[in-house]
Each structure stands twice: as C-alpha cells, then as structure tokens.
Amino acid sequence: MSLALVGPASAQGAQLPLTPACGPEDRITQAQTEGPFYTPQTPEKRDFRSDGAGTPVTVFGFVVDPACRPRANMIVDLWHADDAGSYDNSGYAFRGYQVTDANGRFIFDTIMPGRYPGRTRHYHVKIASGAGVDLTTQLYFPGEPDNDRDGIYDPRLLIEMSEASDGLLGRFDFVLA
Numbered sequence: 001m002s003l004a005l006v007g008p009a010s011a012q013g014a015q016l017p018l019t020p021a022c023g024p025e026d027r028i029t030q031a032q033t034e035g036p037f038y039t040p041q042t043p044e045k046r047d048f049r050s051d052g053a054g055t056p057v058t059v060f061g062f063v064v065d066p067a068c069r070p071r072a073n074m075i076v077d078l079w080h081a082d083d084a085g086s087y088d089n090s091g092y093a094f095r096g097y098q099v100t101d102a103n104g105r106f107i108f109d110t111i112m113p114g115r116y117p118g119r120t121r122h123y124h125v126k127i128a129s130g131a132g133v134d135l136t137t138q139l140y141f142p143g144e145p146d147n148d149r150d151g152i153y154d155p156r157l158l159i160e161m162s163e164a165s166d167g168l169l170g171r172f173d174f175v176l177a
C-alpha cells in the first residue's frame with residue numbers, strides 16, 4: 001500500500017486520504033499476541049494526548065476486506081505505553097477505541113509510545129465487530145534501532161510514517177480475513 005496524501009498534509013486537519021490505497025500486493029494483516037497489558041471495555045476516545053506528554057502522532061488508516069471493500073462500524077481498540085514506556089494498568093491512559101466510518105476509516109491523535117525492556121516501540125490494536133474480535137496485532141515504527149532485537153517484531157506491521165505541518169502522521173491499513 002502506498003501513502004497517497006494530496007496537498008500539504010495536516011495531522012489535525014481533514015487532508016487525509018478518503019480511500020484506502022489497495023493493490024494486488026495487499027494481504028491479510030498478520031495477527032500478533034495481545035501481550036500482558038490489555039484492558040477490556042475501554043472508552044471511546046480519539047484524543048490520547050491529554051493522557052500524557054510525548055511526541056504527537058496522528059494514527060489513521062482503513063479497515064478493509066481482502067477485496068478492499070471498507071469495513072464500516074468496526075471497533076478499533078488502541079493501547080500503548082506512555083512516553084516513558086509504562087502502561088496504565090489501573091485506568092485508561094493511552095487506551096481507547098474508535099469506530100470506523102462508512103469508508104472504513106479510523107483516526108487517533110496520540111503520541112509515540114516509549115520503549116520498555118525487551119520491546120521495541122509499538123502500538124497494540126484489536127479490531128472487533130459485534131460478532132467478536134476479528135484481529136489482535138501490534139504495529140511498529142520504521143528505523144527503530146530495537147526493531148531487529150525484538151523477538152516478535154514483524155516488518156509487515158510497519159506503520160507508514162510521514163511528517164505533517166503540525167506533527168507526525170502514521171498510516172496503517174488493516175486487511176481482515
């Protein structure tokens with residue numbers, strides 16, 4: 001998939017792609033382990049930035065089926081470590097979900113997750129519908145020195161990062177089976 005931003009990008013604005021960039025190279029998104037820090041029943045939340053300091057990242061993308069048709073009304077649950085590499089295991093800091101729109105699109109305004117012992121920088125994601133969990137996986141960042149030292153790092157799960165006028169943009173499109 002390719003990042004197809006048109007015009008000057010704004011992480012806060014509306015200049016995000018309206019459709020997924022699908023092609024024959026697309027494949028089902030790889031599942032990964034949930035890890036030990038998942039908290040169920042998170043709040044619906046787009047803005048994680050009031051949860052703590054860090055480098056701003058707007059994470060967005062599409063949830064599609066293998067034919068690139070949008071999967072609307074999917075719950076995209078995101079959780080990750082704070083800037084110092086710690087998880088909030090008693091509350092909902094850096095935890096929340098968004099529901100995909102009619103185009104299958106989701107957006108979160110959050111920060112770069114910190115590293116913690118044994119792991120490179122990563123986000124955790126669960127995608128679910130009313131029928132149950134469709135995908136549990138993790139997302140990674142290009143150019144991280146710890147990627148190749150992380151036992152479960154998978155380059156197929158790299159976020160496409162770019163710089164916008166007001167912060168970093170990260171795009172990942174999920175292809176559900």
Ligand SMILES: [Fe+2]
Nearest residue numbers: 035119122124
């Ligand atoms: Fe983690």
